[in-house]
Amino acid sequence: MQIIRITDLDVPELADYSRLTDVALRRVSEPAGGLYIAESTKVIGRAIGAGHRPRSVLLQEQWLPDVEPLLAAFPDVPVYVGDADVLRTLTGYHLHRGALAAMHRPELPSVESVVSSARRIVVLEDIVDHTNVGAIFRAVAGIGADAVLVTPRCADPLYRRSVRVSMGTVLQVPWTRLPEWREAAPLLKGLGFHLAALALTEDAVSLDDFAAVAPERIALVLGAEGDGLSRTALSVADSTVIIPMLHGVDSLNVAAASAVALYTLRPRP
Secondary structure, three states: OEEEEOOOOOOHHHHHHOOOOOHHHHHHHHHHOOEEEEEOHHHHHHHHHOOOOEEEEEEOHHHHHHHHHHHOOOOOOEEEEOOHHHHHHHHOOOOOOOEEEEEEOOOOOOHHHHHOOOOEEEEEEOOOOHHHHHHHHHHHHHHOOOEEEEOOOOOOOOOHHHHHHOOOHHHOOOEEEOOOHHHHHHHHHHOOOEEEEEOOOOOOEEHHHHHHOOOOOEEEEEEEOOOEOOHHHHHHOOEEEEOOOOOOOOOOOHHHHHHHHHHHOOOOO
């Protein structure tokens, strides 16, 4: 490995790791710079396994043996090593998950290619909480939906917290961004998807009733906490679906709701 001991935090090569806790900054700077941050040796391994290429790695010395086999195919990738205090000063937080890697961001595929053979997909409309985005990806991977599509204003699935909460599954689940609804709705319907919006509306049907006559291809549309789905999303939906609740509780967290709905709507053999 190309090991570089950190002696100066102001070198340009370390800029990828500065101020990682500044969400507003990173939301803009990471995609603009063509990178994302993979946190932990497990996630770095999954990223490399998905065909993503590391730009550099940042860690404490004790984690070098764990990273070395992951970088066997990348001998020219610099590995920056520093003590805990130095890394905390650089990143803004205590680096306790082993290592960070600045990864080259892959080009997003087309919607058509992502859903070509899919039967169940999830559409995330303007969900800005990175934790919820990551948890939904984990539900998609674990329960077995085929892909995730995110709207233009949805949080970045490759943001560090999303990747971590997803347990790295955002690097395994096929996903891409949709255009605005005026283009996205006819595109998805033209590909044979029934748009099922999960929302609290007066005309919503029970999830169990919908599952009993489930269409062959379903796009489950989920909205942000609080605001829920937009009027436009509801207007283009083919069905509105509700999870029946008890004891005066009107709804679940969006990530929990995604898991319930995906399990109920899983395709039968």
